[in-house]
Amino acid sequence: MPGEQGRARVAELEARLGAPWEPANPLGFDAVLAADEREEMFADGERALDDFGLNAEFVPVADGGRFHRLDDLIEVMRTVYRRDPCLGLGYGASSFIAGVNAWAGPDGEPRARVAELLLANRKVACAYHELAHGNDMAGTELAASADGDGFRLDGRKEVVTNIERSDALVLFARTGSGSGPRQHSQLLVEKSALPGDRYGYLPRFASTGMRGVQLGGMRFDDCPVPAGALLGERGHGLETAIRAFQLTRTALPAMATSILDTGLRTTLRHVRQRTLYGGTVAGIPHVRAVLAGAFADLLMCEVFTGVAARALHLLPGEASVYAPAVKYGVSRPLIAAMSRLGTVLGAQSYLRTGEYGIFQKLLRDIKPVAFAHVARATCQTTVLPQLPAAARRSWSSGEAAPEGLFDLDGHLAPLRFDLLTVSAGGRDHLASSLPAALDSTADDPPQVRELAARFAGELRDLTQVCASLRPRELTITAAPSVYALTDRYVAVLAAAACFGVWRHRRAHGEGFLADPAWLVAVLSRLSARTVRDPLLLPPGIEDTLLTELFHRHDRNLGFGVTGAPVAG
Structure with missing residues (x-):
């Protein structure tokens, strides 16, 4: 917040x-x-x-x-x-x-x-992507060869947002000829300084969603770049990118949660006006379940991303595991919730004009959350190698996270980019906070205690399994059963974030986030995902969520964690 x-x-x-x-x-x-x-x-x-x-x-x-x-x-x-x-x-x-x-x-x-x-x-574009290499940045081929104090560019970049509209590019290029980790650098390339006959634009890449976004490419042919273009240290481009990813993999999925807010708001406008079978569509049990589930998923996504955003300030050395976990764990429920809302809207979800026309655009535009900038599978390959060290060093330590991590309204000092690290080195205060918090759950509602204990048990199981993983099981060739551990771990992280925020809000008696209903809903849905059960809510919880949802809708309040006023 x-x-x-x-x-x-x-x-x-x-x-x-x-x-x-x-x-x-x-x-x-x-x-x-x-x-x-x-x-x-x-x-x-x-x-x-x-x-x-x-x-x-x-x-x-x-x-x-x-x-x-x-x-x-x-x-x-x-x-x-x-x-x-x-x-x-x-x-x-x-x-x-x-x-x-x-x-x-x-x-x-x-x-x-x-x-x-x-x-x-x-506008400044970030030119990383090459179709031949996808998310494998170490395979980048665009070469920046030293030319006195400057460089000469050869190669191409593809599917880059605003590459033609931008005034400058942050360009990721190969500046070494070897195979080690220090072969790439980042350059700030201002297009006004380039000779026009040494570069050209590729045809625009058409897309289903984000149709207004200019996705293009650029080719360079022995193109001179003036001195002073090096952004950071030569050969440190990959390390800089990895630190930068910790912000973007947290922030971009977090920004996109408001797509679901509008999707939910559009659906509510329809079902509360549409009459069927002697009542409004909003009264149909299946519709009510979809609405409550989407609201719960939105809250989970915003709490999880909110805690991860605070971790960049408070636990910057651990952001290398939280950021890809957020990207992986938030994108799927956002897209799935929008798809379920589409089934409620029915034919209205396909219309491109009218009161509900915005929905079909949002349904298309939300899909890139899963792969834009970096794919979910790449996030798994970033998280997986860090699990054994976390299992041995942190998960069974019982070490509590700093209280400020869960105080979404709390003070934050400016973010220290220099404290971001390439690896968390086994540190994981967020996951370890879950069993630590269970020591003081005697006064919690029974449903909360049961669900929190279930995730603490899941973390114990993960600790045992992950601590025994061998190095060859942590690579891109890992078995599907090993990759599935990242699913379970991300669910535990999201549960720990939600449990921690609820406990903090309960202690301070602040609004809807102090109510156990949303927590029970979120933890129930997260738990169902780990065992592939239907995403059903416990009895009574659905009504509480819908009462809050309708209250916010009637008063033009946001459906996310802030509940702040929005223009209706």
Whole structure:
């Protein structure tokens, strides 16, 4: 949840963008859908974000921007994503991805230039991807050969957001000829400094979702790059990227949760107006179950990402395991919840115009959450090698996490990029907090105690299995049964985050998150995923969730953890 300044900026942006369903609003859903039909970025929306100075959210305070705490940035971006995910990615997140690579490296002129460009409302693209290598960044072929104090580029980058619209590129390139870990570097390449006959753009890559986002490519043919382009230290590009991923793999799925918020809000508008069988569709038991389940999944995703965002400030040495766990664990329930809501909307979920037309766009736009920037499978390969050390060092230690990790409203010092590490080294305060918290559950409701104990037991089983994994079982060739351990671990992490936030809120008596109903719903659904049971809620819990959901809907309050006012 954002701090005071972040909440003020969210409120300001909500007011600027206005009520999305209002037909007279030039920034509303009708205009968003029209841009989507043209497969264009929403130009009026971009101008509104320019006026707001959205890029300043991505630039650290020390570099002249407003980026102080990650949860502030996430909540501001949720305001954009809940209206148009293409704006969220094509205007905002793409520059954020490029920027964090500058902030994750040492100070220097290129870093200052990235900040200057963003604060001037310019676009900076992050050019990592090559189709031949996918997420295997060590296989990157685009070569940057030394040429005096500068470089010469040969090769291509493909499926890169804003590569043609951008003023500059953060370019990941091969600067060494060997096979070790220090063969790649990052360069800040300003296109205005390149000779026009030495580079060219590839045809746009068409996509089903995010149709307004400009996905393109670029080829370089012995293209000179002036001196001073090196971003960070030569040969340290992969390490910088890994640290930067810890922010992007946490923040991008977190931003996308507001897509589900709008999907749920659209569905509610339909089922509470539509009459069937003598009552509203909202009264049908199956519909009620889908709505309550989507609400629970949204809360889980926002609590999990909120705790992970705070961990980047409070436990930066452990973010290398939490970030890919968030990307892996949040994307699937978000997409699945939207798909289930689509079955409730029925034919309305296919319409491209009208009151519910926004849903089909959101259903298409949310799918890239699972693979954009980095695929879920890659997140598994990042998490898996870290499990044995965590099993031996942390999970049975009973060491509690810092209380501030679960205080979503609590103070946060500025994020220290220099404290981010390539590996957590077996440290995992979030998972180990679960058995530690069970020592003081005597006063908790029986359902909470039972579910918390179930996940603590799951962690004990994981500890035994993961501690015995051999090195050859931790590679890309690991058996499916070994990869399944990451599923179980991510569910435990999400449960620990939700349990910790609930306990903190209960101790302080604060609002709906202090109610055990949402926790029981979330833990029940997480538990069902680990054993592949139907995602059903315990008796009585569904009614409590729906009462809160309808209350928020009637008062134009967000469905996520903040419950803040939104433009209706």
